[in-house]
Amino acid sequence: MEIAFYIAGVVAIISTMMTITRLNAIHALLYLVVSLLAVAVVFYILGAPFVAALEVIIYAGAIMVLFVFAVMLLNTGESDIVRERLLLSSEVWLGPSILSSVLLAEVGWLLFREPPTGAFPAAIEPKEVGIALFGPYLIGVELASMLLLAGLVGANHLGRRDPGTEETEEAENADTRARQPAAGGDLVRAGADRVTSAP
Amino acid sequence: MFALGLIGLLVRRNVIFTLMSIEIMLNAAGLAFVAAGARWGQADGQVMFLFVLAMAAAEVSVGLALVLRLYHHFRSLDTDAASRMRG
Numbered sequence: 661m662e663i664a665f666y667i668a669g670v671v672a673i674i675s676t677m678m679t680i681t682r683l684n685a686i687h688a689l690l691y692l693v694v695s696l697l698a699v700a701v702v703f704y705i706l707g708a709p710f711v712a713a714l715e716v717i718i719y720a721g722a723i724m725v726l727f728v729f730a731v732m733l734l735n736t737g738e739s740d741i742v743r744e745r746l747l748l749s750s751e752v753w754l755g756p757s758i759l760s761s762v763l764l765a766e767v768g769w770l771l772f773r774e775p776p777t778g779a780f781p782a783a784i785e786p787k788e789v790g791i792a793l794f795g796p797y798l799i800g801v802e803l804a805s806m807l808l809l810a811g812l813v814g815a816n817h818l819g820r821r822d823p824g825t826e827e828t829e830e831a832e833n834a835d836t837r838a839r840q841p842a843a844g845g846d847l848v849r850a851g852a853d854r855v856t857s858a859p
Numbered sequence: 860m861f862a863l864g865l866i867g868l869l870v871r872r873n874v875i876f877t878l879m880s881i882e883i884m885l886n887a888a889g890l891a892f893v894a895a896g897a898r899w900g901q902a903d904g905q906v907m908f909l910f911v912l913a914m915a916a917a918e919v920s921v922g923l924a925l926v927l928r929l930y931h932h933f934r935s936l937d938t939d940a941a942s943r944m945r946g
């Protein structure tokens with residue numbers, strides 16, 4: 661148990677160091693995904709399986725997909741085919757795959773072994789988390805929902821100028837665009853247009 | 860790990876790497892919360908991690924929208940290009 665904890669921690673630290681020292685954004689993203697998975701394993705060992713699942717789903721799933729889409733959108737150029745071929749070369753994915761295979765072996769060993777002996781703290785069940793979340797922390801839940809709403813509206817507003825650049829709230833974006841016709845929405849572009857046509 | 864994220868934030872001058880470093884720092888704070896909650900057997904650490912998670916999701920969506928906007932404006936991903944904030 662302890663050795664698994666330390667292995668996962670070492671993998672997390674190594675992959676984080678590789679993340680901040682890579683020059684290419686895609687390579688850094690690969691190492692960042694490995695780092696998040698390692699932190700999820702650490703959570704599982706610490707007795708928080710619910711949080712570990714959320715880490716994998718939200719961080720390594722949603723947020724990383726968002727990052728990948730943004731990087732791909734920013735990298736549209738003439739050298740795409742070369743970069744695409746470069747991505748498939750072995751030294752790019754060798755390091756992340758080694759680290760994540762270490763994590764996979766560790767998870768397999770954790771799943772198919774005898775129950776823990778008690779050196780580590782007992783697992784906190786999702787039921788307790790839910791009771792605490794909707795008991796004394798109810799105002800925090802409401803505040804988080806308002807924060808998410810503000811993030812939604814802000815991202816929608818910032819990504820409105822060029823349609824298709826926002827992946828998070830695609831359905832909401834489409835809905836809003838359908839409701840708001842492009843008649844006079846963009847004040848910045850309207851002003852720029854007037855300046856160019858003035859003389 | 861928080862220190863690593865901070866170093867990355869200070870060293871790199873790319874907006875994408877800045878955002879990634881912020882993610883690393885938030886993740887390290889959440890890890891500290893969960894570890895403390897597991898140490899004392901309370902569920903509050905995990906609740907706080909859920910809040911950190913929601914905040915990270917909102918932050919990264921707004922941040923990436925800002926990055927795309929910045930790129931379309933400056934054609935570059937350098938943070939120093941945006942240091943003079945004139946409309």
